[in-house]
Amino acid sequence: MQMQSTITPHELQSLLASGNPSHLLDVRSPAEYLGCHIPGAKLIPLDELDPATFCRERGADCSPVYVICQSGGRAKRAIDKLEASGVKGCVLLAGGTQSWIDAGLPVTRGESKVLPLMRQVQISIGAISATGAVLALLIDPRFAYIPLFMGCGLLMAGVTGFCGLAVLMAKMPWNKTNSREHTSCCSFKV
Numbered sequence: 001m002q003m004q005s006t007i008t009p010h011e012l013q014s015l016l017a018s019g020n021p022s023h024l025l026d027v028r029s030p031a032e033y034l035g036c037h038i039p040g041a042k043l044i045p046l047d048e049l050d051p052a053t054f055c056r057e058r059g060a061d062c063s064p065v066y067v068i069c070q071s072g073g074r075a076k077r078a079i080d081k082l083e084a085s086g087v088k089g090c091v092l093l094a095g096g097t098q099s100w101i102d103a104g105l106p107v108t109r110g111e112s113k114v115l116p117l118m119r120q121v122q123i124s125i126g127a128i129s130a131t132g133a134v135l136a137l138l139i140d141p142r143f144a145y146i147p148l149f150m151g152c153g154l155l156m157a158g159v160t161g162f163c164g165l166a167v168l169m170a171k172m173p174w175n176k177t178n179s180r181e182h183t184s185c186c187s188f189k190v
Contacts, residue, residue: 005079006092009103012066016040023058023065027078028097029175032117034110038068038100046074047170051085064089070118071096073161117175121166125150 007015015022024041026033033043044054046069058065065082067090069075079090093100101107115123132146157163169175 006094008094009100009105012093013105022063024068025065026068027074028069029117029170031175036107036109039106039108041068046078049078049081051082051087055087064091066091066093068093069096071098117166117170120169
């Protein structure tokens with residue numbers, strides 16, 4: 001039987017409630033995971049995801065792996081990475097953690113004092129663009145290239161689903177809180 005490649009939050013909740021064995025893999029940053037995550041989801045940040053280690057820890061278990069991020073982009077990249085290494089049965093949670101929350105399904109909330117990654121990106125782009133615009137108006141019109149560059153970056157992120165600034169921000173020290181503590185929980189016994 002061919003496993004579907006995408007699942008809605010309500011479909012996943014029904015599967016979990018029925019007791020079907022499954023693995024929930026959250027590939028967001030540790031700070032995002034600490035702030036809010038789906039109960040039972042195990043954290044392995046995308047930039048730390050090693051398919052060989054994942055396969056060893058997963059063993060012969062053939063149950064599906066439901067891959068989760070904030071909205072879907074990182075989870076798609078994680079699935080590509082896993083499938084390229086031979087992992088079968090990866091399923092994307094459509095819309096990620098945000099769609100799970102929007103559907104009113106249960107989450108585990110933590111003590112993260114870090115803003116969600118996408119808000120960090122939005123604040124950074126807004127601050128850089130506004131600064132460039134002010135400098136262009138007050139000092140030199142060539143500073144207008146700064147907001148132009150940021151706008152092009154946003155356009156590319158929207159078209160491709162890849163945001164270079166988000167990747168960079170995820171590597172910042174404040175987004176790496178207790179990473180080892182949370183990546184050690186990837187034994188996948190749900």
